Amino acid sequence: MRPCAICSRAARGFYYTHQLRADRYPTYAFCSTRCLNVGAAIAKRNRGMIDKTEMEMRAIKDARRFLAEVLTELGLMAPFHDRSAEEIDRVIEACVDGFQASMQRQSLNDDIPF
Numbered sequence: 001m002r003p004c005a006i007c008s009r010a011a012r013g014f015y016y017t018h019q020l021r022a023d024r025y026p027t028y029a030f031c032s033t034r035c036l037n038v039g040a041a042i043a044k045r046n047r048g049m050i051d052k053t054e055m056e057m058r059a060i061k062d063a064r065r066f067l068a069e070v071l072t073e074l075g076l077m078a079p080f081h082d083r084s085a086e087e088i089d090r091v092i093e094a095c096v097d098g099f100q101a102s103m104q105r106q107s108l109n110d111d112i113p114f
């Protein structure tokens with residue numbers, strides 16, 4: 001099993017190859033039709049390639065608000081108040097990296113129940 005090209009959850013048999021030309025373009029695997037549609041739209045704009053870097057940066061930025069909500073709820077906002085956006089992003093990235101690494105490891109071991 002490989003990870004979904006968009007969200008890194010375990011891919012489940014959804015594939016996309018630009019123009020169906022596997023000799024010219026990479027084939028990407030996805031977890032769902034939703035991620036497949038997102039991936040296909042990106043590939044069409046991007047010469048058949050899915051480059052997640054920009055999306056990941058945007059997603060981490062978008063996650064700041066959710067982190068702030070939880071920190072506020074738990075009364076933990078004060079220690080984070082004077083931290084830079086980069087430091088906040090490191091916290092988010094650490095969680096995301098750990099999550100993705102575990103998902104990839106588990107899907108490589110085929111431990112994911114279907």
Ligand SMILES: [Zn+2]
Pocket residue numbers: 004005006007008009030031032035
């Ligand atoms: Zn996905």
